[in-house]
Amino acid sequence: MLLDSHSIILKMIPKNRRERLLSQLEDGALVIISTNPEQLRNGDVHYPFRPHSDFWYLTGFTEPEAVAVFSKENYTIFLRDRDPAREIWDGERLGVANAPKILKADKAYPISELKTQLPQLVKNAVMLYYDFKPCTLDDKIMACLMATNMQSLGECLNEMRLIKDKNEIALMQKAADISTQAHQLAMQKTKVGLFEYEIASIFDASFGKNNTEHAYTPIVAGGKNACILHYINNNQVLNEGDLLLIDAGCEVDGYASDITRTFPVSGKFSVAQRQIYQIVLDAQLAAIKCIKPGEIVTKPHQIATKIIQQGLIKLGILQSDGKLSQFYMHGTGHWLGLDVHDVGSYKKNGQHRQYQAGMMTTVEPGIYIRKDDKINSMYWGIGVRIEDDILVTENGNRILTKNLAKTIDEIEHLMREK
Ligand code: GLY
Numbered sequence: 001m002l003l004d005s006h007s008i009i010l011k012m013i014p015k016n017r018r019e020r021l022l023s024q025l026e027d028g029a030l031v032i033i034s035t036n037p038e039q040l041r042n043g044d045v046h047y048p049f050r051p052h053s054d055f056w057y058l059t060g061f062t063e064p065e066a067v068a069v070f071s072k073e074n075y076t077i078f079l080r081d082r083d084p085a086r087e088i089w090d091g092e093r094l095g096v097a098n099a100p101k102i103l104k105a106d107k108a109y110p111i112s113e114l115k116t117q118l119p120q121l122v123k124n125a126v127m128l129y130y131d132f133k134p135c136t137l138d139d140k141i142m143a144c145l146m147a148t149n150m151q152s153l154g155e156c157l158n159e160m161r162l163i164k165d166k167n168e169i170a171l172m173q174k175a176a177d178i179s180t181q182a183h184q185l186a187m188q189k190t191k192v193g194l195f196e197y198e199i200a201s202i203f204d205a206s207f208g209k210n211n212t213e214h215a216y217t218p219i220v221a222g223g224k225n226a227c228i229l230h231y232i233n234n235n236q237v238l239n240e241g242d243l244l245l246i247d248a249g250c251e252v253d254g255y256a257s258d259i260t261r262t263f264p265v266s267g268k269f270s271v272a273q274r275q276i277y278q279i280v281l282d283a284q285l286a287a288i289k290c291i292k293p294g295e296i297v298t299k300p301h302q303i304a305t306k307i308i309q310q311g312l313i314k315l316g317i318l319q320s321d322g323k324l325s326q327f328y329m330h331g332t333g334h335w336l337g338l339d340v341h342d343v344g345s346y347k348k349n350g351q352h353r354q355y356q357a358g359m360m361t362t363v364e365p366g367i368y369i370r371k372d373d374k375i376n377s378m379y380w381g382i383g384v385r386i387e388d389d390i391l392v393t394e395n396g397n398r399i400l401t402k403n404l405a406k407t408i409d410e411i412e413h414l415m416r417e418k
């Protein structure tokens with residue numbers, strides 16, 4: 001039960017990750033990393049706990065209130081000890097006695113002893129590397145750490161997380177597959193008169209049934225709601241003649257998928273919707289095509305913006321001297337991994353970096369047309385985004401989400417097959 005209840009990441013040898021990290025740091029370096037605090041929702045109710053991604057990556061441990069301290073010589077973990085009274089309410093804990101074996105630590109202490117043990121551990125460290133992001137250590141502990149040479153862990157760890165190994169890719173493919181199925185079902189179940197939340201519930205059920213959870217709050221946006229980029233109210237009725245934009249993805253053992261599809265509520269694109277959709281699709285396909293090792297990471301955005309700009313000018317929606325940002329105001333992609341907007345810099349030595357095999361990125365161009373008297377009214381309220389998850393491979397790329405209907409014909413066909 002204890003083993004089963006712990007993350008599959010444990011099987012992915014976080015020990016190697018700790019060793020790889022330490023091999024990049026000087027001898028005598030000590031790494032300190034804490035997990036996220038639990039978040040209160042209201043009253044005595046907490047949000048479901050989600051470990052901090054860095055901590056999860058390096059320890060595989062998924063309980064709250066834990067701090068890992070490791071050097072080339074020693075790995076110590078501080079965690080909540082067993083507590084029969086609390087476990088009646090909150091469930092079984094790994095506990096201090098089990099931790100060394102399960103987490104492959106040399107030593108484990110109750111988290112309550114962090115304050116007393118940490119000065120000993122820190123004493124001989126040449127340099128402390130601390131992950132400031134979750135920052136759950138209290139002021140006294142921070143003061144003790146500050147007395148030693150201290151650096152942020154950020155960059156080294158982000159670079160490691162940016163390149164996915166085969167286990168991580170397998171988890172992300174699983175997440176992509178589960179999300180693909182849910183999107184497919186949503187397309188088939190959508191009909192005029194349903195509410196956005198009814199379609200959102202398809203994702204809740206599909207993700208839940210696969211023992212996964214949302215990687216982010218889903219966007220289920222009918223009609224002009226699609227022009228609100230972070231629309232999460234998901235509470236409006238789906239009208240005849242409208243498009244429905246769904247941006248939803250699950251995470252498997254912390255690893256995210258991130259998919260957007262836009263399709264007609266009635267199953268058939270109007271002429272105006274078709275025109276806009278095809279521009280976004282052309283932009284997305286061309287942007288994906290350029291992704292390969294050695295290509296500059298800004299290239300997909302350059303390509304997508306050019307195609308969208310030309311397409312909108314051709315339709316008379318954008319003036320040739322107009323601002324594209326009126327209709328396309330976000331980036332074309334982001335790193336994807338344990339965080340949906342994953343870590344990893346887009347620049348190296350001040351220059352935009354190149355793609356490398358093992359990087360995982362989204363490609364997600366869009367067009368959003370709000371009501372505007374200067375634009376033909378048949379385009380008002382059309383919001384389209386198409387988003388896939390792309391792995392950079394040795395020879396090019398692999399689309400993890402390629403099985404999900406995307407062309408106009410594929411979507412209309414799938415929706416007819418209800
Ligand atoms: N779902 C978040 C994003 O697409 O960036």
Ligand code: MN
Nearest residue numbers: 258362364387
């Ligand atoms: Mn995205």
Ligand code: MN
Nearest residue numbers: 247258259387
């Ligand atoms: Mn998305």
